[in-house]
Amino acid sequence: MASTAEPVLEARGLVKHYPLTRGIVLRKQIGAVKAVDGVDFSLGRGETLGIVGESGCGKSTVAKLLCHLERPTAGEIRFRGEDITGASGRRLKEVRRNIQMVFQDPYTSLNPRMTVGDIVGEPYEIHPEAAPKGERRRRVQELLEVVGLNPEFLNRYPHQFSGGQRQRIGIARALALRPEVIVADEPVSALDVS
Ligand SMILES: Nc1ncnc2c1ncn2[C@@H]1O[C@H](COP(=O)(O)OP(=O)(O)O)[C@@H](O)[C@H]1O
Ligand SMILES: [Mg+2]
Known part of the structure; x- marks a missing residue:
């Protein structure tokens, strides 16, 4: 069409x-x-x-x-x-800001040592122009709400969530920079769609 x-x-x-x-020395x-x-x-x-x-x-x-x-x-x-x-350098950075990915596997794509607040807010560290520092915490809480998570969960770690909740964390992070395109790789494979 x-x-x-x-x-x-x-x-x-x-x-x-x-x-x-094939081969180890002479590949x-x-x-x-x-x-x-x-x-x-x-x-x-x-x-x-x-x-x-x-x-x-x-x-x-x-x-x-x-x-x-x-x-x-x-x-x-x-x-x-x-x-x-x-695209490379500054142009690639701009492209990456606008085309965000939600990964298929929420168990391997979220850093287990980072809190949910830091994971969802990390894009702002890479693209500081997207949100002033003083506003980031509130933005992250809004994003958690948008994907159906309790905004008070900010200080929890990925292992404290279910598979479906983790997938929501990945979706919140992909939304953080308000990208033009979201590429979702089977993002509901672990999601409790109900
Ligand atoms: N890094 C890689 N090296 C070699 N083969 C790969 C690599 N990534 C994917 N493949 C192969 O490419 C094909 C397509 O994989 P993939 O894109 O993951 O499929 P899908 O997501 O549709 O299940 C598969 O045959 C897979 O084994
Ligand atoms: Mg696949």
Whole structure:
């Protein structure tokens, strides 16, 4: 279906191959895992796009490519019409602020030594311009409320929460910088949707 909304995120011929190697001293490439092999889409402002497929078909790899956690083997990623595939430095930081990821596994993606307040507020340390220091605590409490967690839980650690609650913490963190795009990798797999 043709979209009338202005495209905010586009993929064109996105490819990711992981090299398959043999040998320890003389590493030889003997092939490639074609994790992603030609993905095209256009996501309009305000739209939701879902990618469906069996395990191992490349959904998580696409998510990582879009968030610049992996570099594509070929193809292009465009943000608001601009090619951001090779973005680096200040530009990459700006792109990362605007394209946030919610990870599939809330057990390995939250630092167990950080309090929930520090986890959800960490994006403000990296992007201090997003919220003045004096406002961050209140913002974090608001975010916890938005995702259905008690804002008084600020000083608790991830292990004190259920799997579903942890996934909500990851969602709150992804919302902290008010990104233009949220890439969610099966974010409800541990969520108590009720
Ligand atoms: N870092 C990696 N190195 C080698 N192969 C990988 C790597 N990451 C993913 N793969 C392979 O790429 C394919 C797609 O994986 P993935 O994107 O995680 O699938 P999905 O999220 O759809 O289950 C799988 O065959 C997986 O084994
Ligand atoms: Mg996956």
